[in-house]
Amino acid sequence: MRIAGKGLVSHNRTVNFSFNGKDYMGLEGDTLASALLANDVHLVGRSFKYHRPRGILTAGSEEPNALVSTGKGAARDPNIRATQQELFEGLVAQSQNCWPSVERDVMAVNDLAAPFLGAGFYYKTFMWPALLWEKLYEPIIRRAAGLGALSGAANKDPYEKAFAFCDLLVIGSGPAGLMAALTAGRAGADVILAEDDSRMGGRLLAEVEEIDGKPAHVWVAEVLAELESMDNVRLMPRTSVTGVYDHGTYSALERVSHHLPPSQSLKTAHRPRECFWRIAAKASVLAAGAIERPIAFRNNDRPGIMMAGA
Template sequence: MRVDGKGLIDRTKPVRFRFDGKDYAGYKGDTLASALLANDVRLVGRSFKYHRPRGVLTAGSEEPNALVEVIGAKNQTPNVRATVQEVFEGLDCRSQNRWGSLKFDLLAVNDYLAPFLSAGVYYKTFMWPRAFWEGLYEPFIRRAAGLGSLSGKHDEGTYEKAFAFCDVLVIGSGPAGLMAALTAGRSGADVILCEESHALGGRLLSDGGTIGGLPAGEWVAGVVAELTALPNVRIMPRTTVTGAYDHGTYGALERVGLHKSARPNLPRECFWRIVAQHTVLAAGALERPVAFEDNDRPGIMMASAVRTYLNRYGVSPGKRVTLFANTDAARATARDLMAAGVTVAGIIDPRPDAFSVEDCPVHVGAEVIGTRGRLGLSSITVRKGAETFEIETDCLAMSGGWNPTIHLTCHMNGRPRWSEDLAAFVPMEGAVPGLVAVGAANGSMSTHGALATGHAAALRMVEALGRKVTVDLPAAEDAPYALRALWAVPGEG
């Protein structure tokens, strides 16, 4: 549901789009996921093998559930993440991996046959008669286990490739990335700033706070305005850096026309080869889930995603939200929800020393052990010591901590190291020649830590280029990152 007075979307520019043959309304700045949640659409897909109901889990490119087919006039694109696809006037998309309708999927019977459908069962079972394999068995298995589908027609879209060169490449535009780009940009160095989202700011757009005495959103707007005005800085939104290669070369894929209505002379995507003398990896961190029984129902989401949909898109994924988290950061999500008028049914925290939150029940030393609701979450089962009880809720926000986004640092045989403090892997220094990881990508989880590491890395690169610059480090939140590692809650089966 929409929440009045929240979000960074442009409510003066409504757009119409279609999902599974039904028309919906959204706003400029919405993703397909946020627009569907705003229209109280929780069921968006079916799981790969058992066809279990699936809803939106995250708010970014790591989304595993909300995969849709986008239908164009000249092409059909499967497996598009609803959390990345921006809505535009005339967008037409449909759910995948269903036989029948999304709500009544005939192949959902596979879920009840799960004990007989173990891994590789199709290769051990459908062996006789041999002639039936290509004509009967294989087509049926493909239909049951596939995801999206292609149109079978020639793709008439245009795809381009291009080269770019710079002194400093900054990957990510959160506090660390913006600080690094600003420092390098002011020195006169040629800077390219790549951001996979359509808006710059990273978690600052979702978490808020203050930087240098300004609201985080205002600070981001000011930095982006300055970077845009600098002739030596190139900002590339909707661009995902996909690989690190020899000699400072990086591959990047830019979504050029995927967020607009069809235009004859506009390419859909452009693949870039970017050659940089120095690189700042400021890709942030990904929140990790907690494994527990039936944790895949629509309405169960990451805590950071719930906060993103609320503060960035003005959407509450539920009317009665519960949180299950082993970090202090999840409490900020609860406070934001309550401030927006959304009911928080409680916080389940497995840590024995967790602190309380005003006007919100906190179940200390408790765990979620089960959920109910077929097409959407309706309640959860909580265990606290020897006691078990149920909480009625239509949205469960979970958090098991954060994993630094270290993928690029492993592309040239770099090996990460384990951090006991973070209960996560962090990149090794020098894993990729010329690349320095900063901010949450390097385990600095506070806003101050992100700003400081981005600033310091850019200063060293500027000095290596023979340039000088003075940039003041703004004051920001520097709260410690505390968690108790929780990977899974034991269940039955």
């Protein structure tokens, strides 16, 4: 299902993974989402309330539908966006919020009752009789609530926390973020460039653009090479800046080894699973870009309906 000559994946290196117990093959550089689409898999989950079929809608961290669980046992991670999960050898992923399978979900019967289950109907429906709230209504609601589930076993993966200091924190590595980091880096400022995605470049990696007479993704690679050569610049991919606080303090979560097989990430390289950063910055540039708004039309939530940027 791939378009010849398109994409930034390596067509010479294949990666084996499984989804819902079935084995598939992707390419190095794929996300779980792109690998599933390449294998003609469009149904990945079910909606929370009516259990309507859900597919892949976007191509980034704004993905609302393609939420999956990865890993097994104590290492199971729920609510991972398939559009952000990088493919690696042996990746195991499962759909959520469905039983016994995503194709034949028993709770999909809720969709047939949608006309009777308006927004907030439970606030009035479950008020009477009061005796049934604790014994019947609440247990049913709590059992149905939520999407992915933890395993219940203790997670032994290492997690880390760290501190960083800089003159300028650049949030986002699209064209604006790259130019901000490059300008400040050349001027001698201590710069941290944080990017939520695994690759830096933002929309320049997906759109057909030319900069200085060369493809945009080539220009991005050259800028990143220059930034990497500067001792005063730190590049932080896979890092989500989650908040800003008093005195120029920022919080950020780095996904250190979510893209690596456990044998490479934890046992041999002693990498943590994630690292929580506290960043003190004298100034910041918010270059997080924008997200596309969907058009409202009937059944716009069905698998196969995607945003134009996806």
